[in-house]
Amino acid sequence: QAVLTQPPSVSAASGQTVTVPCSGSYSNVGENFVSWYQQLPGTAPKLLIYDNNKRPSGIPDRFSGSKSGTSATLAITGLQTGDEADYYCGTWDNRLSTGVFGGGTKLTVL
Amino acid sequence: QVLQQDSGPRLVTPSQTLSLTCTVSGDSITRGGYYLNWIRQHPGKGLEWIGNLYYGGSTNYSPSLKSRLSISVDPSQNQFSLTLRSVTAADTAVYFCARGPSYCGTGDCYTRYFQDWGQGTLVTVFS
Numbered sequence: 001q002a003v004l005t006q007p008p009s010v011s012a013a014s015g016q017t018v019t020v021p022c023s024g025s026y027s028n029v030g031e032n033f034v035s036w037y038q039q040l041p042g043t044a045p046k047l048l049i050y051d052n053n054k055r056p057s058g059i060p061d062r063f064s065g066s067k068s069g070t071s072a073t074l075a076i077t078g079l080q081t082g083d084e085a086d087y088y089c090g091t092w093d094n095r096l097s098t099g100v101f102g103g104g105t106k107l108t109v110l
Numbered sequence: 111q112v113l114q115q116d117s118g119p120r121l122v123t124p125s126q127t128l129s130l131t132c133t134v135s136g137d138s139i140t141r142g143g144y145y146l147n148w149i150r151q152h153p154g155k156g157l158e159w160i161g162n163l164y165y166g167g168s169t170n171y172s173p174s175l176k177s178r179l180s181i182s183v184d185p186s187q188n189q190f191s192l193t194l195r196s197v198t199a200a201d202t203a204v205y206f207c208a209r210g211p212s213y214c215g216t217g218d219c220y221t222r223y224f225q226d227w228g229q230g231t232l233v234t235v236f237s
Binding site for chain 1: 147149156157158159162170172173206213215216217218220221222223224225227228229230
């Protein structure tokens, strides 16, 4: 049972926009930075967004992140078939003193 | 590749000890400001944070694994390692090493984000 809550799957048509929500609590999302990871099949996760809304070098600006209170959101615009992957949110939980992740969301591009 | 894990799957017998190593390349493992982490992923499941180590500082372990887990560093080899004792079938997973900058907020100090990842090692606990 993941500490952070994500929908198991989302889908949208090629070229459209999709959002992936991540819900937590004050002790994790509410108090700490949120990051997002993209995991293509059979590969290691890749950092997509850090510090709630910053993109590492090389990540297209089609990917963006935001945070409000105890929820965070990943948005992907101009969807491409290559974006089909699992997406995870992650942060630290001050009450548990552990790193925590969402259960992951599988993106399908129709 | 900044982080390199031992290649190839591992087969471990139940009740035995699992040991995995992650080599840091292109940077010194003793450089401050980074946490060295282990994260695992059960087959078809999500990511599970296992624990981390800050060189010259403390270690943090998942409460569910704390009694069986050790994370250590070997500066001479620029490596850090995971040791998990008394494994069971529930420990079958892909194990990733990951590194990220540290951050000290109002609560704990923690890995701000997982910047670099190893390629992962599939560990199967099988009798």
